[in-house]
Amino acid sequence: RSKSAGRDCFTIYDEAMSAELEARNTLEGDLRDAIAQCQLEVHYQPFVDALSGARRGFEALVRWRHPTRGLIPPDQFIPLAEETGLIVPLGEFVLRRACADAAGWPSDLAVAVNLSPIQFKEAELFEMICAALADSGLPPQRLEIEITESVLLERGVENHAFMQRLKQLGIELALDDFGTGYSSLSYLTAFPFDKIKIDKSFIRNLTHQPRSSAIISAIVTLARGLDMSVTAEGVETREEFERLKALGVNFAQGYLFGRPQPIERILFDAPVKPSRRDAA
Ligand code: C2E
Ligand code: MG
Numbered sequence: 001r002s003k004s005a006g007r008d009c010f011t012i013y014d015e016a017m018s019a020e021l022e023a024r025n026t027l028e029g030d031l032r033d034a035i036a037q038c039q040l041e042v043h044y045q046p047f048v049d050a051l052s053g054a055r056r057g058f059e060a061l062v063r064w065r066h067p068t069r070g071l072i073p074p075d076q077f078i079p080l081a082e083e084t085g086l087i088v089p090l091g092e093f094v095l096r097r098a099c100a101d102a103a104g105w106p107s108d109l110a111v112a113v114n115l116s117p118i119q120f121k122e123a124e125l126f127e128m129i130c131a132a133l134a135d136s137g138l139p140p141q142r143l144e145i146e147i148t149e150s151v152l153l154e155r156g157v158e159n160h161a162f163m164q165r166l167k168q169l170g171i172e173l174a175l176d177d178f179g180t181g182y183s184s185l186s187y188l189t190a191f192p193f194d195k196i197k198i199d200k201s202f203i204r205n206l207t208h209q210p211r212s213s214a215i216i217s218a219i220v221t222l223a224r225g226l227d228m229s230v231t232a233e234g235v236e237t238r239e240e241f242e243r244l245k246a247l248g249v250n251f252a253q254g255y256l257f258g259r260p261q262p263i264e265r266i267l268f269d270a271p272v273k274p275s276r277r278d279a280a
């Protein structure tokens, strides 16, 4: 009996596995089509100068408008895109779209784009970034590139050289999700970052937990010493924002200042030039 029960279990497990694999293959095929058929959208979330409250730019965040499943958030397809290599065309689409859109914004606004560790392995990444800037006409000083520290774990020497080339162009480099993962402090001195983005998990409970304040205060001190600026991510309440200002954070981003939105829904103070999308 136990033998057959064991076999049944194995069968069920096997079926569950293949169902999962099938779902994954379907999603992979769908994602391939999505890239080809322009179902991907780039939404923009503002970040502000903490002292003045003035808007300084927007982070580009990809979404997938699936024909039957609706709007899918990046957490549900970026990992698959990374596993399948589709992150390379996807990432190029986002960067080009973001540069083209930002080229039409008032010239004091920057655009921040997330790069995946997988893209870092592409030999043509530097040329692709240069082409995206040249084709859009966006000055490199208005582009920020956000990377997570997982990029830095491998190929440290090559990555350092690559980051140095981006900086020489005038592009700003931000270390995203700081405080999660390994967060080796040595990354901060080993790589040429301009900005640290403190992960939103430290901002949650900020107003209740004195320990979170201590960590943020330490990061701010560290960043100052290294001549870097600090952004707080995931700021949702006025109370959190006031606390972060007192702690000396330079920039803030979060639902308090605006959710990620399609470009059409963002209001600018100055007139907006049409991007190449409108021309096409
Ligand atoms: P991230 O780069 O750390 O982006 C910030 C995430 O926090 C976004 O989630 C944003 O919508 C969310 N967020 C912003 N303010 C708040 C807030 O006040 N409260 C809360 N609870 N959340 C807030 P989103 O858009 O779902 O993106 C998730 C992650 O997906 C991003 O994290 C980034 O790692 C990745 N991602 C998004 N777009 C791209 C892309 O074009 N390329 C790559 N490689 N990764 C991307
Ligand atoms: Mg980011």
Ligand code: MG
Residues within 6 Å of the ligand: 110, 141, 142, 143, 172
């Ligand atoms: Mg800048």
Ligand code: MG
Residues within 6 Å of the ligand: 176, 177, 197, 199, 200, 233
């Ligand atoms: Mg983040």
